[in-house]
Amino acid sequence: xxxxxxxxxxxxxxxxxxxxxxxxxxxxxxxxxxxxx
Numbered sequence: 001x002x003x004x005x006x007x008x009x010x011x012x013x014x015x016x017x018x019x020x021x022x023x024x025x026x027x028x029x030x031x032x033x034x035x036x037x
Contacts, residue, residue: 003014015023 002011004011019034
């Protein structure tokens with residue numbers, strides 16, 4: 001879930017945006033409504 005350019009570099013969020021609704025559906029309930037409409 002995290003990415004870094006080097007072994008000791010800064011980390012950042014590494015999930016693709018389209019995957020967020022699957023991993024965090026409770027945080028973004030509108031995502032499911034956007035897909036079904």
